[in-house]
Amino acid sequence: MFDSIVTHIRKHAGLTDAEADILTSLLTVRDVKKKEHLLEAGKVCTEYYFVAEGCFRMYLVTAKGAEQVIQFGIEDWWINDYASYKTGLPSGYCIQAVEKAKVIVLDKKNEEEMFTRLPQMERYFRRVAEKAYSAQLNRIHYIFNLSGEEQYHLMNSRHPQFVQRVPQYMLASFLGITPEFLSKLRAKK
Amino acid sequence: MFDSIVTHIRKHAGLTDAEADILTSLLTVRDVKKKEHLLEAGKVCTEYYFVAEGCFRMYLVTAKGAEQVIQFGIEDWWINDYASYKTGLPSGYCIQAVEKAKVIVLDKKNEEEMFTRLPQMERYFRRVAEKAYSAQLNRIHYIFNLSGEEQYHLMNSRHPQFVQRVPQYMLASFLGITPEFLSKLRAKK
Numbered sequence: 001m002f003d004s005i006v007t008h009i010r011k012h013a014g015l016t017d018a019e020a021d022i023l024t025s026l027l028t029v030r031d032v033k034k035k036e037h038l039l040e041a042g043k044v045c046t047e048y049y050f051v052a053e054g055c056f057r058m059y060l061v062t063a064k065g066a067e068q069v070i071q072f073g074i075e076d077w078w079i080n081d082y083a084s085y086k087t088g089l090p091s092g093y094c095i096q097a098v099e100k101a102k103v104i105v106l107d108k109k110n111e112e113e114m115f116t117r118l119p120q121m122e123r124y125f126r127r128v129a130e131k132a133y134s135a136q137l138n139r140i141h142y143i144f145n146l147s148g149e150e151q152y153h154l155m156n157s158r159h160p161q162f163v164q165r166v167p168q169y170m171l172a173s174f175l176g177i178t179p180e181f182l183s184k185l186r187a188k189k
Numbered sequence: 190m191f192d193s194i195v196t197h198i199r200k201h202a203g204l205t206d207a208e209a210d211i212l213t214s215l216l217t218v219r220d221v222k223k224k225e226h227l228l229e230a231g232k233v234c235t236e237y238y239f240v241a242e243g244c245f246r247m248y249l250v251t252a253k254g255a256e257q258v259i260q261f262g263i264e265d266w267w268i269n270d271y272a273s274y275k276t277g278l279p280s281g282y283c284i285q286a287v288e289k290a291k292v293i294v295l296d297k298k299n300e301e302e303m304f305t306r307l308p309q310m311e312r313y314f315r316r317v318a319e320k321a322y323s324a325q326l327n328r329i330h331y332i333f334n335l336s337g338e339e340q341y342h343l344m345n346s347r348h349p350q351f352v353q354r355v356p357q358y359m360l361a362s363f364l365g366i367t368p369e370f371l372s373k374l375r376a377k378k
Contacts, residue, residue, distance in 0.1 A: 062334050070329055082323040092330070115312070122311035123304070129318035134271045138326035140259055141281070143332055144253050179312060186281060 001029055004052045005104050008076050009170040012127045013120040022117050025120060026110040032101040038079075039095040043083035046108045051077050054101020058169055060093050068156050070138075072098070073167065076130055148177035190218055193241045194293050197265050201316045202309040211306055217301040220288040227268075228284040234273035235297045240266050246359055249282050258363040260325075261287070261355065267317055287355060309354020337366035341374050 009015050015023065032038065032054065039045050041060065049056075053063040056073040058081070064067050070093065073079035084091035085108060094145045106114070114121055152175055163171065172182040191213040198204050204212070220245065221227065228234050230249060238245075239344035245262040247270070249268055259282065273280035274297060295303070331340050341364055346353045352360065361371040 060330060060334070068330075068333050070326060070333075082319050083327070084321070086323075119308055119311070120317050122308070126311050126315035126318055129322050130271050130275070131314055131324060133318050133322040136273075136322060136329065137259060138272070140325065140328060140332070143329070144257050144259075145249070176230060183371075 002027065002104065004076065005050050006094040008050075009121075009124050011122040015118075015120065019118055021121075023121070024112065024176065026114050027108070028105045028107070030103050030105050032103060033095045034097055034100050037094055037096045039081060039091055039093065039105065041092055041094050042090050044088055045091045048080045048085060048106040048108070048111075049073075049077060050104040050106070051075050051079065052102045052104050054103075056095055056101065057095050057098050057166075057174075059173070061109055061141050067173060069170050071139075072162070072170075072174065074162065074165075078132070086129060096138070099168065141178065148175050150182065151175050151178070153173040191216065191293065193265065196237050197239075198310075198313050202313040204307075204309065207321045208307055208309075210305065212310070214304050215295070217296070219294050221286045221292060221293050223286055223289050226283055226285045227292065228270060228280055228282065230281055230283050231279050233277055234270040234280045235294070237269045237274060237295040237297070237300075238262075238284070239293040239295070240264050240268065241291040241293050242278050243292075244285055244287040244354060245290065246286050246355075246363075247282050248362070253277060256362060259360050260328075261359075261363065262353075263351065267321070287359065332365065338374055339369065340364050341366070341371065345374050 002020070004022045005027070008017065009023075026041045029052070038047070038049055038056070046087070051073050056079055057069050058071045058073065058079060059067045059069045062068050068097075071079075073095075079095060081091040081095070083089070084093075130187065142154065146154065152163075166174075168182055168186075169179045172179040175182065194210075194216070195204065195209045198212075218241070227236070227238055227245070240262050242264065245268055246258050247259045247260045247268060248256045248264065251257050260268075262284075268284060270280040270282045270284070272278070273282075281330070327345075331343065335343065341352075344364070357371055357375075358368045361368040364371065
């Protein structure tokens, strides 16, 4: 049940079987239905999610009522609104399952106990955050310097399964283009 | 010489005076001239910089030859190209001093020794990375959902000193607007 997360952690930090048992005693597994929300805007984010199966989108609703996708999270990726999780202030984001999914949940109440009993998790979460930070910097780079078409081709070459997996209107929102234009790009290919 | 970094670390993780001595033995201080580069595109990023004094910009040169500012770094902020630092691959970014500056340098060669001798630095750098990640997510949110004018007013209300400090053309590049438009916004105010 916790195999995927233990494997992922061991890529970045040491974790004996006994330590893995301590860790998993502090985590829970949750099945998530397609379109179910893990977080809704206006609520405080009190959990951190490791995607064991499935795909999530983090989005916000703009002043004009449109849903703008900020990021996706697939297997072996952590997702939450860190600012809300950290400050206890309401989140401006929603996190929703794109497909039937399974997450491993770290509740904020268990976070300090985890870091106290398993200090190597500091290293693991440092690397998770550094990688996520770096990915967002690249994204900003792409938003400013690549057209929607170029971003689509880049994404399609690097993550072809992902492009197939996500509904077209969500991918278009993530890329900042219209679904119609994305449809044309797909047809061209 | 290292006061600012020790103070900053103690906000996030414990550090005795003896441990601070170990840490500072692994760091160096560097004076940086205005417009001097800490990193140039095409080179590998092998250092991590803590801004003790001054202001830096991280930018890239677009296919059209324009300099696009991706982020700024001011006092108490760490800056580098983490992806290049981690992978050893050439960076696509430049990091340049906007004004005369002083940085505290963590060389990649000393990083593991630091984490081995001072495990609490894992916690510190986890928090640094989480905060940086969260800031970039917000930035993406603003890019998609606020006009250049709205982004300028938000920045001006949250970081007024910063808006005064950075040359107009760099701030315009960061906001994705022309310097002429930024000039008009400033005049309106």
